[in-house]
Amino acid sequence: xxxxxxxxxxxxxxxxxxxxxxxxxxxxxxxxxxxxxxxxxxxxxxxxxxxxxxxxxxxxxxxxxxxxxxxxxxxxxxxxxxxxxxxxxxxxxxxxxxxxxxxxxxxxxxxxxxxxxxxxxxxxxxxxxxxxxxxxxxxxxxxxxxxxxxxxxxxxxxxxxx
Amino acid sequence: xxxxxxxxxxxxxxxxxxxxxxxxxxxxxxxxxxxxxxxxxxxxxxxxxxxxxxxxxxxxxxxxxxxxxxxxxxxxxxxxxxxxxxxxxxxxxxxxxxxxxxxxxxxxxxxxxxxxxxxxxxxxxxxxxxxxxxxxxxxxxxxxxxxxxxxxxxxxxxxxxxxxxxxxxxxxxxxxxxxxxxxxxxxxxxxxxxxxxxxxxxxxxxxxxxxxxxxxxxxxxxxxxxxxxxxxxxxxxxxxxxxxxxxxxxxxxxxxxxxxxxxxxxxxxxxxxxxxxxxxxxxxxxxxxxxxxxxxxxxxxxxxxxxxxxxxxxxxxxxxxxxxxxxxxxxxxxxxxxxxxxxxxxxxxxxxxxxxxxxxxxxxxxxxxxxxxxxxxxxxxxxxxxxxxxxxxxxxxxxxxxxxxxxxxxxxxxxxxxxxxxxxxxxxxxxxxxxxxxxxxxxxxxxxxxxxxxxxxxxxxxxxxxxxxxxxxxxxxxxxxxxxxxxxxxxxxxxxxxxxxxxxxxxxxxxxxxxxxxxxxxxxxxxxxxxxxxxxxxxxxxxxxxxxxxxxxxxxxxxxxxxxxxxxxxxxxxxxxxxxxxxxxxxxxxxxxxxxxxxxxxxxxxxxxxxxxxxxxxxxxxxxxxxxxxxxxxxxx
Numbered sequence: 001x002x003x004x005x006x007x008x009x010x011x012x013x014x015x016x017x018x019x020x021x022x023x024x025x026x027x028x029x030x031x032x033x034x035x036x037x038x039x040x041x042x043x044x045x046x047x048x049x050x051x052x053x054x055x056x057x058x059x060x061x062x063x064x065x066x067x068x069x070x071x072x073x074x075x076x077x078x079x080x081x082x083x084x085x086x087x088x089x090x091x092x093x094x095x096x097x098x099x100x101x102x103x104x105x106x107x108x109x110x111x112x113x114x115x116x117x118x119x120x121x122x123x124x125x126x127x128x129x130x131x132x133x134x135x136x137x138x139x140x141x142x143x144x145x146x147x148x149x150x151x152x153x154x155x156x157x158x159x160x161x162x
Numbered sequence: 163x164x165x166x167x168x169x170x171x172x173x174x175x176x177x178x179x180x181x182x183x184x185x186x187x188x189x190x191x192x193x194x195x196x197x198x199x200x201x202x203x204x205x206x207x208x209x210x211x212x213x214x215x216x217x218x219x220x221x222x223x224x225x226x227x228x229x230x231x232x233x234x235x236x237x238x239x240x241x242x243x244x245x246x247x248x249x250x251x252x253x254x255x256x257x258x259x260x261x262x263x264x265x266x267x268x269x270x271x272x273x274x275x276x277x278x279x280x281x282x283x284x285x286x287x288x289x290x291x292x293x294x295x296x297x298x299x300x301x302x303x304x305x306x307x308x309x310x311x312x313x314x315x316x317x318x319x320x321x322x323x324x325x326x327x328x329x330x331x332x333x334x335x336x337x338x339x340x341x342x343x344x345x346x347x348x349x350x351x352x353x354x355x356x357x358x359x360x361x362x363x364x365x366x367x368x369x370x371x372x373x374x375x376x377x378x379x380x381x382x383x384x385x386x387x388x389x390x391x392x393x394x395x396x397x398x399x400x401x402x403x404x405x406x407x408x409x410x411x412x413x414x415x416x417x418x419x420x421x422x423x424x425x426x427x428x429x430x431x432x433x434x435x436x437x438x439x440x441x442x443x444x445x446x447x448x449x450x451x452x453x454x455x456x457x458x459x460x461x462x463x464x465x466x467x468x469x470x471x472x473x474x475x476x477x478x479x480x481x482x483x484x485x486x487x488x489x490x491x492x493x494x495x496x497x498x499x500x501x502x503x504x505x506x507x508x509x510x511x512x513x514x515x516x517x518x519x520x521x522x523x524x525x526x527x528x529x530x531x532x533x534x535x536x537x538x539x540x541x542x543x544x545x546x547x548x549x550x551x552x553x554x555x556x557x558x559x560x561x562x563x564x565x566x567x568x569x570x571x572x573x574x575x576x577x578x579x580x581x582x583x584x585x586x587x588x589x590x591x592x593x594x595x596x597x598x599x600x601x602x603x604x605x606x607x608x609x610x611x612x613x614x615x616x617x618x619x620x621x622x623x624x625x626x627x628x629x630x631x632x633x634x635x636x637x638x639x640x641x642x643x644x645x646x647x648x649x650x651x652x653x654x655x656x657x658x659x660x661x662x663x664x665x666x667x668x669x670x671x672x673x674x675x676x677x678x679x680x681x682x683x684x685x686x687x688x689x690x691x692x693x694x695x696x697x698x699x700x701x702x703x704x705x706x707x708x709x710x711x712x713x714x715x716x717x718x719x720x721x722x723x724x725x726x727x728x729x730x731x732x733x734x735x736x737x738x739x740x741x742x743x744x745x746x747x748x749x750x751x752x753x754x755x756x757x758x759x760x761x762x763x764x765x766x767x768x769x770x771x772x773x774x775x776x777x778x779x780x781x782x783x784x785x786x787x788x789x790x791x792x793x794x795x796x797x798x799x
Contacts, residue, residue, distance in 0.1 A: 022478075022527050023477060023478040023479075024476060024477055024478045025478065026478035027458075027459075027461055027475065027478055028458070028459065030461075031420070031459055036172055061480060062478065062479060062480055063482040065482075065637075066461035066462050066463050066464060066481070067461075067462035068420055068460075068461040068462040069461065079183075080432065083382070084382035084383050085383035085539075085540070085577065085611070085613045085627070085628075086382075086383050086539035086540050086545075086613055087382075087383045088382075088627050089540050089541060089613065089615060089619050089624070090540070090541070092768075094765055094769075095424050095533065096765050098742075098766070099766070101742040121385070121421065122382050122464065122631065122635075123380070123381070123382035123383060123421070123631065123662070124194075125194065125195075125379065125385035125388040125421065125422065125636070126194060126198045126385070127382075127383050127384070127537055127539035127540075127545070127611075127613075128195055128231060128233075128385070128465060128537070128538070128539050128545035128546050128547075129199055129230060129231075129233070129545070130193060130366050130539060130540075130545075132198060137423065138197075139194065139198035140195065140198070141198040141199050141200075142388065143770065144768065145740075145764075145766055145769060146740070146770065155374030
């Protein structure tokens, strides 16, 4: 137990060492921690408070302002449903509803089995191929509600989402 | 160290060799949009075949050429034949092109979009005469889709960094004069003359100055900056060198959104190359000019596109705007004079320096000079990234380049400027696209997003969409924006739910005025625009929602109901199988029915019912919309 915690703390020290020791590094450091750990844990924030001399209060103030940061462990796969203007007028809302129905969670949540995060994103800039859904960074173009089950099952493994 | 001149000369030799290569070359468009359309699979199939048959073929990944609706795009160079650009190339097609054209004598004209180099080929026209291309003037995008964005030698061979060398030769004062003479205006949206901002910054006291490239392209529906960085990163970086040299800035930042991983990767690679070439660091090219660059990754906050909020974010704080003045050009990052320019503004600078201000300003209208890129999307046949001279008529972009609205539907409006812009109705398509004309029409130029809306788009829904965006993205610092956008959104939600009153329309206008006048930053000041323009041009639609409780475009779900035509229904059960709430029942091969109490109006039954039956229809108030039945095409047709 202790050893994995220590390992985590030393990873944070490594991340801090890569950035200049100033306030402007706070967001890049938080980004790197999230990249490495998947989310910003209470322990990580406490460690940052100690090492950067910025209060946990202030760190949370900054982190919660930006939609990128999350405070609970992520699911295995992340599904982003684009709600940009082009996606919206081409049925993006229906796609999101279908995803919510199929996965049984609302946007912003993780499925009970921890397989999927479902998130809405303001725009991923693939407007010419709208509507789009991105799973783990792979963009699926011109998605229809009908294609959703097959997209999900591609990542669900043996899980049954049909 | 070899001088930049030497590297350029060598790069040009290599580039020329590539143009006349004996070995066939396939350029595959693999920007984010190309990959979404399947370029990754195309590359896999191509590389697999090359390896299997031990073929001598060169594959180069390039950025986006622009016509995204034709992606994946592949340009094929075969010695002795004109270069051909192919569209909608899948893994099977690319192998066929390899077999039939590259190693055969059938140029596969059926997939060709056009010839990229001179020469005759039966059935294939010049790419430049393609309807999507022939009105375009590609200056800023001149390299996109043609060069390997990760190979700086390609950029150098095509006159890369010549603009910067010219600036070094001219000196800062004359460079500023040149920019002034070009009459370049900021491409981020507001259209503020670039040179004036620079002048303020130069005049501000103190030796330390900063330059920031704003690549926080947050407008939903906009992807110009993503495309340019992914396809030609050095064009933007050269622009930064020119700006920094003119301003006397020693440190630059690129604030790029995290949602653009490929763009971020391209910037990292390109900055490394600049360092290796002696284009960053101390005493650049022996000029005494010192400059360094770093990339700051955005963390997902639309308001950070606003200058002062962006600065707060770089400083490691919540991205909340500050009252202006003082403007950043006087007191910006860490209190120092700071110039913030949009990606495309910077991408223009090498052109101006290289070809001269006069050559630059030959394009454009009286008040708006140069060319501008637009992201064309929505209900339009040909989507993609286009570049046109400013002052071009809106209809030339929509109808000619974009090919108009698909499926025989009528054009309703064009949305420009994202959440800060507005909807320009179909009858105003003669409007010239310049800063003043678009503002007069109630919209703005914005950064270049252009979303086409057709008769199936509900204008109340569009207004509600943008307001829910700005309301969610409002940072909450000032009350007019925080409370006002919430108030407007509530009214719009009420109207869309069929619970609106006529007095709501005046209320919307009066709240809009307060938000405009009282908000601290551009996000709030422009947030009412989508509502105000739709009220101005489509008031009757709002009235129909309120007075008759109906949505003429059949979009506002609370106002529509789904039904099954007993005479058309074959009882195939397709709708019942997809209905997420099991609201549809019926016996096999007998007409089905929808239980209105259970139905959540998701529309799945409508999109699932086979077109040969088209049995699902919609009602909204007094209106009924029945879908046309279509005979299925047999495979042999």
